[in-house]
Amino acid sequence: xxxxxxxxxxxxxxxxxxxxxxxxxxxxxxxxxxxxxxxxxxxxxxxxxxxxxxxxxxxxxxxxxxxxxxxxxxxxxxxxxxxxxxxxxxxxxxxxxxxxxxxxxxxxxxxxxxxxxxxxxxxxxxxxxxxxxxxxxxxxxxxxxxxxxxxxxxxxxxxxxxxxxxxxxxxxxxxxx
Amino acid sequence: xxxxxxxxxxxxxxxxxxxxxxxxxxxxxxxxxxxxxxxxxxxxxxxxxxxxxxxxxxxxxxxxxxxxxxxxxxxxxxxxxxxxxxxxxxxxxxxxxxxxxxxxxxxxxxxxxxxxxxxxxxxxxxxxxxxxxxxxxxxxxxxxxxxxxxxxxxxxxxxxxxxxxxxxxxxxxxxxxxxxxxxxxxxxxxxxxxxxxxxxxxxxxxxxxxxxxxxxxxxxxxxxxxxxxxxxxxxxxxxxxxxxxxxxxxxxxxxxxxxxxxxxxxxxxxxxxxxxxxxxxxxxxxxxxxxxxxxxxxxxxxxxxxxxxxxxxxxxxxxxxxxxxxxxxxxxxxxxxxxxxxxxxxxxxxxxxxxxxxxxxxxxxxxxxxxxxxxxxxxxxxxxxxxxxxxxxxxxxxxxxxxxxxxxxxxxxxxxxxxxxxxxxxxxxxxxxxxxxxxxxxxxxxxxxxxxxxxxxxxxxxxxxxxxxxxxxxxxxxxxxxxxxxxxxxxxx
Numbered sequence: 158x159x160x161x162x163x164x165x166x167x168x169x170x171x172x173x174x175x176x177x178x179x180x181x182x183x184x185x186x187x188x189x190x191x192x193x194x195x196x197x198x199x200x201x202x203x204x205x206x207x208x209x210x211x212x213x214x215x216x217x218x219x220x221x222x223x224x225x226x227x228x229x230x231x232x233x234x235x236x237x238x239x240x241x242x243x244x245x246x247x248x249x250x251x252x253x254x255x256x257x258x259x260x261x262x263x264x265x266x267x268x269x270x271x272x273x274x275x276x277x278x279x280x281x282x283x284x285x286x287x288x289x290x291x292x293x294x295x296x297x298x299x300x301x302x303x304x305x306x307x308x309x310x311x312x313x314x315x316x317x318x319x320x321x322x323x324x325x326x327x328x329x330x331x332x333x334x
Numbered sequence: 335x336x337x338x339x340x341x342x343x344x345x346x347x348x349x350x351x352x353x354x355x356x357x358x359x360x361x362x363x364x365x366x367x368x369x370x371x372x373x374x375x376x377x378x379x380x381x382x383x384x385x386x387x388x389x390x391x392x393x394x395x396x397x398x399x400x401x402x403x404x405x406x407x408x409x410x411x412x413x414x415x416x417x418x419x420x421x422x423x424x425x426x427x428x429x430x431x432x433x434x435x436x437x438x439x440x441x442x443x444x445x446x447x448x449x450x451x452x453x454x455x456x457x458x459x460x461x462x463x464x465x466x467x468x469x470x471x472x473x474x475x476x477x478x479x480x481x482x483x484x485x486x487x488x489x490x491x492x493x494x495x496x497x498x499x500x501x502x503x504x505x506x507x508x509x510x511x512x513x514x515x516x517x518x519x520x521x522x523x524x525x526x527x528x529x530x531x532x533x534x535x536x537x538x539x540x541x542x543x544x545x546x547x548x549x550x551x552x553x554x555x556x557x558x559x560x561x562x563x564x565x566x567x568x569x570x571x572x573x574x575x576x577x578x579x580x581x582x583x584x585x586x587x588x589x590x591x592x593x594x595x596x597x598x599x600x601x602x603x604x605x606x607x608x609x610x611x612x613x614x615x616x617x618x619x620x621x622x623x624x625x626x627x628x629x630x631x632x633x634x635x636x637x638x639x640x641x642x643x644x645x646x647x648x649x650x651x652x653x654x655x656x657x658x659x660x661x662x663x664x665x666x667x668x669x670x671x672x673x674x675x676x677x678x679x680x681x682x683x684x685x686x687x688x689x690x691x692x693x694x695x696x697x698x699x700x701x702x703x704x705x706x707x708x709x710x711x712x713x714x715x716x717x718x719x720x721x722x723x724x725x726x727x728x729x730x731x732x733x734x735x736x737x738x739x740x741x742x743x744x745x746x747x748x749x750x751x752x753x754x755x756x757x758x759x760x761x762x763x764x765x766x767x768x769x770x771x772x773x774x775x776x777x778x779x780x781x782x783x784x785x786x787x788x789x790x791x792x793x794x795x796x797x798x799x800x801x802x803x804x805x806x807x808x809x810x811x812x813x814x815x816x817x818x819x820x821x822x823x824x825x826x827x
Contacts, residue, residue, distance in 0.1 A: 241566050242566045242567065245566075261417055264417060264418075264421050265417065265418065265421075268418055268420075268421055276421070280421065280424050280425050280428065281428070283425050284425055284428045284429055285676075287425070287429070287433070288429055288430060288433045288675050288676070289433060289675040289676060289677070290433070291436065292436060292437060292439050292440045295437055295440045295444075296440055296441070299417060299440075301440055301441045301443070301444065302441060303439075303440070303441055304441050304442050305439060305441070305442065310439050313438055313439050313445070314439055317435040317436065317438060317439075317762070
């Protein structure tokens with residue numbers, strides 16, 4: 158990366174109106190933004206209407222890190238600038254303490270902005286979060302309305318009884334309802 | 335000609351009428367057919383349009399039907415966050431089957447998504463069981479592999495290349511990886527190896543460090559800690575007993591643990607430690623000899639050996655032995671331990687209680703706190719058995735001696751009698767089948783292992799499949815791992 162060329166800045170506006178100024182290289186990690194910038198159809202401030210400020214901050218953090226990795230590898234030509242293991246560890250740390258609703262928003266944002274790495278990271282995190290959970294927890298988590306009639310629900314549950322038998326807390330919970 | 339541009343304008347007009355939309359969204363001015371995704375971005379915001387836009391079938395869904403112009407026709411979640419369908423699909427495809435079956439009752443949409451995911455071709459982890467049959471023929475251990483597909487059919491797995499003539503002894507299997515040792519006839523040296531029958535990959539355990547004098551050490555327990563999702567490093571763990579006059583006279587003070595972490599590429603030996611609560615129990619066990627063999631499970635970097643009265647746990651990081659009691663009092667039926675959804679499960683069949691699965695909730699002292707999560711009574715097993723097995727040797731569930739394998743993805747048990755007859759019990763379909771008729775061969779011992787859950791590290795390169803060629807090339811003294819790591823070190827300096 159040559160320091161002489163002036164770094165072009167891009168401004169992004171989150172859904173709640175906050176404006177972020179980032180280097181163009183950082184914004185370009187997001188394929189959606191890259192396409193926009195390359196086609197030169199971006200206005201002075203790019204509205205990212207489906208992403209709230211705290212989520213966008215997180216996304217930008219990720220993009221910055223990606224830029225850092227790629228730039229360091231191109232300048233120093235060091236083959237082990239970041240091993241697979243360090244990458245995984247970094248990913249875990251990045252996702253640490255993210256709750257489910259933030260994670261959903263992050264997934265939506267990375268899908269929308271088309272950032273494959275972040276999407277992958279988020280999906281893995283989500284998988285580890287929801288496996289072993291029970292239907293009602295899933296409904297609460299994703300705001301899903303149970304649109305089965307009690308009879309239908311009972312039928313499916315009977316079909317899959319073995320999956321529920323594995324859960325010692327399930328009966329307790331449903332009987333207390 | 336179908337005009338996206340025209341329909342987009344119509345769509346835009348309709349959307350802008352809707353206050354829910356106009357409050358939040360600025361609609362882009364034009365629709366670009368070359369690049370539908372980004373062009374749409376300005377008109378999408380929280381839940382509903384994204385759901386459609388992110389799907390690959392997007393544009394037509396919106397534009398071809400008039401009624402779809404209206405936002406009101408789309409299901410807009412009342413509040414909070416929802417996930418676009420294809421992200422959800424991706425998440426579901428990475429979940430174990432058991433979780434999926436449970437999530438079917440979340441909602442109709444989830445049910446559909448899960449049913450769709452179920453129709454996808456099975457992942458490599460779902461190929462089923464691989465069985466190995468060892469028998470002594472002309473004083474040579476002969477090894478054959480049998481594979482069981484999803485439907486329970488049995489076939490000789492001839493794609494597995496395994497040393498056919500060398501004297502190979504299979505020690506056991508851990509997380510779907512087979513542990514075996516091989517004796518070099520000429521030099522009398524024993525080498526240890528791992529084999530993943532599903533990935534068809536061999537790996538050598540690095541040559542063991544000398545342990546007292548110049549004798550080749552004979553380990554009494556071995557384990558392999560596979561790379562986990564967080565790290566690429568693996569390690570081998572070997573436990574030695576102090577030798578005395580030809581027999582293994584064991585007491586806990588004589589135990590040594592050698593670990594080979596791939597980070598350093600060198601063996602490190604230290605005395606074994608014992609958890610305080612477990613010391614007495616372990617001493618009692620070691621009075622019967624401490625020959626544990628290959629670990630039955632590696633879970634969260636701990637190695638587990640199942641014994642009739644307890645689980646022996648070795649922490650691969652600290653080298654500390656512990657004991658956890660099993661949920662049932664000791665009996666002659668051997669149990670099985672496995673990992674499921676991040677928790678330790680234990681399955682056992684008993685004469686009075688039938689087949690049961692427990693999950694470990696916690697440990698108090700050396701007492702395991704187990705919750706029963708699955709139960710089939712012995713009466714029920716008898717009924718199923720009567721409908722499945724015609725042979726006389728297996729009329730009652732009481733003749734079943736052990737739970738020999740469990741396939742976590744398919745939720746199928748394999749139960750075995752002392753004669754070696756094996757039946758499968760399919761939990762989701764509540765079905766039994768005779769799976770291993772050949773097991774009646776008394777000389778054969780069977781070592782079942784479910785799909786290869788752990789990945790063997792690639793130490794050998796592309797040649798690892800061609801066993802014979804490779805072994806001829808190498809002397810028995812060579813240790814590819816060490817050589818490789820030392821080469822790496824040289825390259826680094």
